[in-house]
Amino acid sequence: MSLVITGNPGVGKHTIAEKIAQRLGLVIFDINKIAKDAGLFEENQDTNDVDTEILxxxxxxxxxxNNLIIGHLAPYVLEKNQxxxxxxxxxxPYDLIKVYKERRYPDEKIRENTGSEILGIISHDAISKFEEKTIQIDITGKTIQEAIEKVMVMISGNEGDEKVDWLDLVTKNNDLQKFFVD
Ligand SMILES: Nc1ncnc2c1ncn2[C@@H]1O[C@H](COP(=O)(O)OP(=O)(O)O)[C@@H](O)[C@H]1O
Ligand SMILES: [Mg+2]
Known part of the structure; x- marks a missing residue:
């Protein structure tokens, strides 16, 4: 059985996974890279446009x-017993916008990915399939170092999920239009 890091594009998976892999002596297994090498992504990586059955x-x-598996597709291409x-x-999502702009994602792709984070789609799908094996961690406002420490503590302890509700935050900020309308 493997340790897995998932979450939307831009949440910090690769940055954090590299350090965690070093500390725990694991080898990174990058799902996007595997999909790309197998020719399963068109040009657009970071989308769900991939044949998950083949993958x-x-x-x-x-x-x-000894793998540390990373990828936003992890909940869709792994089984609980793995x-x-x-x-x-x-x-x-306010921080993710900045990451996506730096990556020069087109507006539509920014909306798709921030929308997915706000609604918590990957999180919902992961928790309903992997149940007690999931640990949800909010790294907003943390430095990379702090985020790594938080993940390490939560991996070694028996902490449950953190509550995350971006929809509530975005609604309170009156920003639904900003994220969901052209
Ligand atoms: N805890 C953090 N605080 C601030 N910036 C971070 C943090 N973790 C990652 N980043 C930055 O966010 C961007 C996206 O991180 P990355 O690891 O590529 O995400 P992912 O692999 O989930 O797409 C990178 O520019 C990275 O340096
Ligand atoms: Mg990445």
Missing amino acids: EKIIAEKISE VKKMIILRRS
Whole structure:
């Protein structure tokens, strides 16, 4: 069984996973890279436009116990018996916008990805499939170092999920239009 880090694009999966992998002596297994190498992504990585059934088979053949698996598709291409713990990283949509602008995502892709984080789609799907194996962690406002420490503490302890409700925040800020309307 493997340790898994998932969450929307831009939440910090790769940044955090590299350090965690070093500390725990694990080897990173990047689902996006595997999908790309297998020719399953068109040009658009970071989308869900991929045949998850084929990807699931390829991954099952390649993963081993010493892997730290990363990817926003993780909940859709892994089975519960392959997973020791699944960390779901969460990050404020206001911070994600900045990451996506730096990545020069087109407006539509920014809306799609911030919308997904606000509604908590990956989180919902992960928790309903992987249940007690999931640990939801909000890294908003943390430095990278602080985020790594928080993830390490939550992996080693038996902490439950953190509550995250961006929809409530965005509604209170009167920003629904900003995120969901052209
Ligand atoms: N805790 C953090 N605080 C501030 N910036 C962060 C943090 N973690 C990651 N970042 C930055 O956010 C951006 C996206 O991180 P990345 O690891 O590429 O995300 P992902 O792999 O989930 O797409 C990078 O520019 C990274 O330096
Ligand atoms: Mg990444």
